[in-house]
């Protein structure tokens with residue numbers, strides 16, 4: 001998996017229902033070259049703090065308004081993202097525009113309206129969709145503390161995610177034992193790193 005020193009990093013996104021196991025995947029950081037793990041929402045910015053307060057039910061916002069804040073939270077990171085990738089750092093990001101559109105459209109907003117503010121953000125080289133049934137995710141611990149963690153909503157969400165599959169999308173069977181999930185992820189990620197090292201251009205949404 002040798003890569004030339006001026007090759008760019010890969011933009012890799014982890015997506016899935018709540019409690020699908022995305023955040024247990026930090027071992028991806030041990031891939032052997034420059035990798036950073038990010039997540040959206042990034043709750044450290046001013047916009048991120050408004051989102052965090054909304055998610056914790058400490059404030060109420062209209063569905064369109066919160067949608068645009070999630071999008072703004074990605075836009076405020078776009079230029080840093082681009083410079084990291086161009087300087088050779090691979091970014092592994094927990095949730096991105098796919099969550100943005102899937103969550104808001106599962107609430108009933110029009111999908112095309114939801115996609116519009118994401119146009120021009122960097123397109124991932126790889127979207128790893130940790131595929132698990134809503135029922136199985138609900139059996140996992142800690143479910144139900146935040147706004148969206150209810151079974152009926154997660155079922156709608158699963159349908160919205162499936163409507164967003166594109167060329168960068170890989171389904172990972174996330175109901176298997178953790179070692180098997182890791183094996184699937186590792187193989188897919190190494191494959192992607194190789195392709196990006198070979199000069200694959202950095203594109204913009206939507207693919």
Ligand code: TMP
Nearest residue numbers: 018040041070095096099100103104148
């Ligand atoms: P987190 O639990 O991964 O920090 O994400 C917080 C919640 O926000 C999670 O339920 C997914 C949701 N979300 C959106 O509704 N829109 C978005 O754009 C993102 C990134 C997350």
